[in-house]
Amino acid sequence: MDKGVLCILEQEGIPMALQNLSSFFAVLWRFKLHHVLFWAVYHLAWWSLYAGSLVEVLGYFDEAHGVVKYLGYVVYQAVGVYFCLYVLIPKFLQKGRYFLFFTSVIGVVLFMSVGITFNYYLASLLTDKTVYELFNVFPETPVTLFKHNALPSCVGAITLGMSIKLTKIWIDTQKRQKALEKEKLETELKFLKSQFNPHFLFNTINSIFVLIDKNPEMASESLVKFSNLLRYQLYECNANQIPLKNELAYIKSLLELESLRQNENFDLQIDWPDTISEEYSIAPFILIPFIENSFKHISEDRKLKKWIQLRIQVKEGSLIFHLANSANFELRHELPKGVSYGGLGLKNVKRRLAIIYPESHNLVVSKEEDSYVVHLDLKLKKEEQVQLKKAVG
Template identity: 50%
Template sequence: MNVLPVQQPAQNWFFRYKLYHLPFWFFYHYLWWVVTLGNPVKVLQSLAVLPYALKYSFYVIFQAMAVYFNLYFLIPKYLEKSRYALYLSYLLLTVLCATLCIVGGYYFSAFASGQTIYDLFGQSACFNTFFSNALPSTVASTTLAMSIKLTRNWIQTRQRQQLLEKEKLETELKFLKNQFNPHFLFNTINSIFFLIHKNPDMASNSLAKFSDLLRYQLYECNDPQIRLSREISYLENFIELEQLRQNSNVTVTADIELGYANHLGIAPFIVMTFIENAFKHVSKDGDKLNWIRIKLSLEGQQLKLVVANSTTAGQTQEAVHYGGIGLKNVQRRLDLLYPGQHSLTIQQDSRSFNVTLWLNLTEMAQVDRLQVA
């Protein structure tokens, strides 16, 4: 089967060869001569006369050549590679060559019109006059184009850096979350294992709750923000499941007073980590009462969590250094997701481990709009 070559649309050629730059160059030099002569009408009239139009074309052509040579050859080859001495030398040589070519346009215009230099440009016309006119214009056009190019490159580099930082942040958050999930699943399965040996009659209820927890974790918490009410339901199921496997000498007090919380969003597993850590590291003393106290309240859009558990000196250090995987990750997630919008205090002594978290939440409607955008 023969394949016919596809012709490029005229518009692609127009942009490929920078033809849209031509109006810019003509307009730029027109403004330059307006500033020089001070009369826009006189400039237009002079451009309509062949000798002056020819001189004008020398400005346009050779300054454009100098600019593009600088932008697409000198800057990438020397300036961007920090070869400043060579770049400056070649740039000055380029400007000088373009200026001399433009000066030649004065003489060529006189030759083409069959007039002398003095008849065409006045009695003061000479090489120095032409050079003093062409040099500032060439330097100005080169500087303007280089400024635009460097500014554009800086903006593109800045945008690329911001995109890379965003991707890095998202990757880091996903890594932290994925690192946390297996840790939590291991603890939950371990809880059910102890429950089965302790009271087989409660195994069915425990597995049903674990199924709800797993469904939530796998399917319902993949968004950066979820509704606070859903997170609290998950939290209550977890606490009830943990209470089933605890010994009789462990007292769990959970005070959750949030009222209507369906309009607020929260990052998944932020609150859960501290409660899981309390159950994992609660003291196991047989001769005295072991306890866990959980208080969760909402004031406006500010969530307050207080979690405390009894412990021993050795268990306290274990909770800090090993409890580790969960606590370190959640502190990092708080720093990334709620910069300047949270306060976390962790206190420990030989008898207790205490966590206090203040968190400013966002309305779920705003979160939905951000996700759609």
């Protein structure tokens, strides 16, 4: 029954039990042709197996009593099975009321069996023979019809119908679960990415602010680079995967911007391919937190030599990212307890790697004698794979 009709019944004060019953008969009324054909063929097949010959069974349809017997099985079992599927399962089984569900199913099976048993007698009224003579039943008692004919058939029909329904419910549940998990992961990825953006903004704005008084020309140059980075971040990398060459170009601009505020004691060494194939893509900003951390954790003592070494290679569809930076651990020991390399940015990127590249990356962050080292092996995705995923899903 349509939801609008149920709402009207509820507003009119119609009891819920009657609404469920009305809904049940509405479902029966909307039976599709393939449902009718299924039950017709199902009982014809079982009757043929019981009789041993399809030709013999078809001969029964020449007589009225054969049609009545056949329709009794079809109608009683169809009504009983669909009552279990559309009333008992949602009302009891799916709500965890298992005792009521199983007792109700037993009651439905008994009702179906009794109805079919009496239908044998109804069929015999159309002939001059007794039900026992007509259907070769021995011993001549209703218990024989109930026990050997009606009950096994009803149990089989209920078992088949509920098996199909429960399998369908399980498949639908798995689909919904996967959809929810996908939605959850996408939401979490967006949240992790949004956490990175303020982190980057605060660091860069603070650097430019320091340069305004000390070196206005350098501050102006930094603002130009900063605007380009923001443009890239806001408009060019909203997809789940972007071309690898674009991400590396972003990293290059970031390195140049961060290097502007360093003194003469700073040394930056970069080793990466001159050209990057356009077929490879990567999740945006997946490498940026490592770059930020390297600048964040180089020695604060301006008299000490500071350095950052970055090496990027692309081999056989994998990205090899190796980053090392100097560190003064004596100063680090003076920091408040609990402060460590990475902070929120590193935690986020680890989580993003686990979500986007499960079992296809290897990240090692280590503390050497006078430096921090990050080594990441990442299996890259190709553009055609990304486009195919978009088309499919």
